[in-house]
Amino acid sequence: MALLSVEELSVTFTARGRKDATAVDGVSFDVDQGQVVGLVGESGCGKSVTSLALMGLLPRKGVRIGGRAEFDGQNLLGISERKLRDMRGSQLAMIFQDPLSSLNPVVPIGIQVTEILQRHRGLKGEKARKEAASLLDRVGIPDPDRRLKEYPHQLSGGMRQRALIAMAVACAPRLLIADEPTTALDVTIQAQILELLKELVDQEGTALLMITHDLGVVAGLCDEVNVLYAGRAVESAGRRELFAHPTHPYAHGLLGSIPRLDAPRGEPLNPIRGSINDKIAWADGCAFAPRCDHYTMECLTGTPELTEPRAAGHQVRCVNPVLPKAEVPA
Amino acid sequence: MSLLELDGVKVHFPVKKGLFFDRTVGHVYAVDGVSLSVEAGQTYGLVGESGCGKTTLGRAVLRLNDITDGAVVFDGTDLAKLPSEEMRSFRRRLQMVFQDPLGSLNPRQNIESILSEGMAAHNIGKDQAERREKIKEILAKVGLPSNAMSRYPHEFSGGQRQRIGIARALVLEPDVIICDEPVSALDVSVQAQVINLLEELQESLGLTYLVIAHDLAVVRHISDVIGVMYLGGLVEEAPSDALYAGPRHPYTKALMSAVPVPDPEVEDRRERILLHGDLPSPANPPAGCRFHTRCPWVQETKCATERPPLLDTGDGHKVACHFTAEIEAGTVKQTLATGIEAVVATEAVAAEAVEVSEGDAEVPDAPAKTEEPATVPAQADAGEAERAEESPKA
Structure with missing residues (x-):
């Protein structure tokens, strides 16, 4: 039984006279005791809102929260504010992006x-x-x-x-949520803070939910990685599996577009075209389809299901995942 | 002869105190004696952490900051001593792309107006119609639709805004573009688009870039030569590949080891050099080598008293360290720990850390810490101190 088990978490911001804005659209993941789980994605993918929802820090009004988040047998989304106050700080704790x-x-x-x-x-x-x-x-x-x-x-x-x-x-605390803990810091300081977090997790057996946009940080720290896009997890896997075989076109494209310190120089990067604004609602199909190189008409027929096209435990939400050509049966 | 040459450039900001009489009580030594040269058609990358003076240096080249001392020679003319009227005409040939694409575009001007303003100021194009033609051409080059002309900055995404910033520089047909953190405000997938655009433009227009960034991976990707800054001075300068293959200055080594690489295999294998403490305040920089308060290889002689000059160690690889050769040969010992002890062990628990590390071969035999005096000046937020033109209540 996982320490924290999030199922189909969704957060919708509502305001009178405006269209509802769905920031998180059905995110599921588990965090075990002593495990480091990463939520990765670019701005606007819903990673911070997920953490705020788990800590009960979203405003009561104008927000609709769905799904479940079981922490130690209790649904964090349903318990009273008084009880949550006792748990925050002692059972659950959070580190924010901007320390000042x-x-x-x-x-x-x-x-x-x-x-x-x-x-x-x-x-x-x-x-x-x-x-x-x-x-x-x-x-x-x-x-x-x-x-x-x-x-x-x-x-x-x-x-x-x-x-x-x-x-x-x-x-x-039994669960520590770190929301971009090193984004505001310089790299040498970032290295200090990451080592510190690693040490704390190792020594205390604290579970850590790491929220970041930096795939490099994830590669060094997390056991399990969930890649988010437009409010949904598009790929989840162990870190070695994910970085060795990125299978969702978004995760694949993201890794291809980062200049690496240890890569040979001179080759142009392979950017993902367009921007996060070019998306469609998950209900209509894959939100990433307008930016995707692998896109077909099939992508526009409802939300793609999570499948495991490559390895057990490596979940991908895509109908045309990136698979190596050699593995396609002849 | 290089296109742009900086010789001993210093930018010091006075720290003022007092209500009526602006007494100068000290200086922030933002840039303190930097010499470098940028060849035509090449990209010079300037890296360093916040507060190291890289942005101030970039702005000083355009004289957006006053230069306290030194020369900025562009195409044979020393810009540092030019009267401001003449400087203005030189600014056409030296343009800048700023970090924050929204903050550097006037929200009330449409794109045509933003782009044609500079052209009108420098008398490019006979009339607005001619300028409009030129703008259309440039917009196509940076990958924006021509209907962008009548739109306003808020209608664009971050990546598109940065393209507008680049277009604004390009319409003046500059020789040199100074890019100050051109991609740090952008998401990674969009970052790559802008980096590729900058490279394509350089190829087709023969531009020279001075790229200022904190992201070592980005800088390495686009630069031919990289200069590493620490606390107002260059500590190392080398061709991009050479710097990556063999960083020689202890600071560069630490910096490179700290950059996360998106590959678990690499991350697990490599050894981090963790530095002690934070960047000292540029208002009160340490004497001698600026890095000696945090340097894992700090020695008792020279380091604290003598500032090392930037010397060529062969193949255009320049290093400012007294002990480069000795560190590489292994004849000087590491004096400060660089493992996890650097992060968690402070004075009070130092004894414990020594015990733990005794069985640990990783730490050489002098983990007993030299005291770190003034490593962390109380008020040191170096990032703020750089901007501290007004009194930072030091």
Whole structure:
């Protein structure tokens, strides 16, 4: 039984006088204890909205949420706000993309860290402060006692993100959701933060749901990868399988369009044509069809089903997947 | 003779304090003595992390920032000393493509108006009709439909807006285009389109590029020569392939090892060089080698006192490090750990880390940490400090 099991999650934003906007359109995935699962996709694919829906952070009004998200036997989408408040921070925790705007600018770091310890672990006063200092130390912030008294603007970007990670792991949550945790950071700092996350997951056995647009980050960190496009998972597989045999034309195209540091130079990239705006509703067919090189009329006859054309556990939502020519039976 | 040559360019921003008398209390050394040359028809890539001064340098070439010292020689003329009136006419030949495609296009001007403004200013084309013909031709070149002329920036997608930015530079028939993070605001699938476009245009029009970006993979893909910047200075410069095949400066090594590669096989095999701490503030750069506070190979002699010059080590591979040869020969020891210890172990738990790493062959025998003084200046957000023309309350 998976720790978190998301089934057909959908999120639709509604506003009077406007067409409904479906940001997430039936996403399913599982996260096991101690596993790192990646949600990858470009802007507008619904990866962040998925994480907000799981944490119950979407506004109550103007949003329609469907599907189920079982966490430890409870449906996260159906439980009361009071109960969710107890779980957030202690069972589930989240790291956001922009560390500056996720910290309160007028409150010292120390108070923000001890707040969680008071709320969920009942620590007070000197005890809480000591624990907070050891948490900052754990995530590699030098001189934690001084840092606790400082305000977010006094920390560098990398340190703010570390502070956020310290807050997220303060109560040893069972599931950590990281939404683009390194996008705002430089590569050398990104490498530090990713190593730190890897270490935390290894040591504590925390499950990590990693949301990112960077396939390089996914390749180094995730066990399972889900590629999202226009609100739906189009391909899911173990990371080795996915990167070795990208089978959905979108995943295939995405990997072909990234300049790689270790690839031979001089060859032009193979971009995917058009942009995310050229899409059709999943209900009418494959949303990627207008940009796809493999597109046929078959693609416009309703949502393609998930199939496993290549290997067990490697799911692809496509009627004309990219398969190696040699494997086609003669 | 190179088309564009920079010689010892410095851009220092004064840090001012006080309400009535703008006392200058210090300087942000955004660019501190950079010399490089860009050959005609080639692409020079400038990489570095935020706060290293790469954008300031690009802007200084066009004199969008004042140059404190040094020379920018373009086609035989020193732009740094040119009166602004004459500089203006040179700007036709040196154009810029900006990072944020929406922010750099006026939302109230349609595309025709945006593109013809520069042409009118530089007296290109007799009348609007002639300019319109030219614009149509350029729009086709950058892959936009000709009906784009009457539309406004918000009607385009990010990739298309960047194409408009490129078209705006192209209508003036420049010799050099300075591209400041041309693709970093775009999604990967669209990034590739713009990168290919830039390459095609270079081929067909014989353009010279100075590409400024933080993404090493993108820069390597399009550049002939790459310069790596750290805290206002070049630390390494080499032909693109040579730099990738054998980075020599410790910073470049760390930078390259940190770039994620979308291939699990590669990711699992390679060894990361993790750096300690953050970029020091350019308002208060470390003495000697700028990188010595974070360098895993920092030595007791020279590093903290003497700034290494950028020297040619053969085949046009230039490095600014006192100990390049020694590090490669293995005669100097690594003094700071580069494994996970660099990230989690701080002073308090350093002893523990040493214990753990004893059985670990990866760490050479001096993991006992040299104290890292001033590695992290309290207020250091280097990215902000670069822009800190006003007082950053330091």
